[in-house]
Amino acid sequence: GESVGLHLPTLSVQEGDNSIINCAYSNSASDYFIWYKQESGKGPQFIIDIRSNMDKRQGQRVTVLLNKTVKHLSLQIAATQPGDSAVYFCAVLSGGSYIPTFGRGTSLIVHP
C-alpha cells in the first residue's frame, strides 16, 4: 500500500519569506497529488493538485513540484503571509485506488 510521510511537522517562517513544505510517498504508481490547507478548527481546503504527467504546476502564490524519480512532492508558498498559518498536508492517489492516502501535515507558523 501507499505511505505518505512528511519531512517536518512544524515550519516557522517570517512574513514575506518563501515557504517550502514537503511530502514523500512510497508507491511509484501514484498518479494524482493534492495539497490541502487546514486552519485550526476548520475542514481542509483544497489548494492545488498535480497529476503524474506533470512536474510543476503553479497557482496564485503557490507552486507544486513533483519529482517522480525520488517520489517527492513539495508545496512552495511565495511571500508567506500571516493568513497562511495553518496545517498543510498532501494527499496521494495511486493508480487503481480510489481512496487517497493523507500525510499527517506540516504546521506552518508565520511570524509578522
Added chain:
Amino acid sequence: SQTIHQWPATLVQPVGSPLSLECTVEGTSNPNLYWYRQAAGRGLQLLFYSVGIGQISSEVPQNLSASRPQDRQFILSSKKLLLSDSGFYLCAWSVSLGADTQYFGPGTRLTVL
C-alpha cells in the same frame, strides 16, 4: 458552485449515548461521499464512503455506521458512543471515485465524556 455542510459544528455527548452527524452537499448530483475522522496530531482516517443512495462501504470496523438516504445527504451514526469516538469528523465529496479531488466540509468536533 458546490457547497458542503455539516452539523452540528460541535457536540458533547456522554459515553453510551447515540450519535447522528449530518452532511449535505449542494450544487452537484451523484457525488461520492466520504466520512473521515481526524484525531489530534494524526492524519485523516477514512471511515465510510458512498457512491450512491443506499450504498455504503466501510473502511474501518467500529461502532459507527453510515447511511445515505438521499443523493446529497450522508449521515454518520452510533448507537452507543465510546470515549475513543472523540475527534474531529469530516465529510467530503468528490465528482468521481478515483483520481479526483475530495472537497471537505467544515467538520464536527465531537467530545465524548
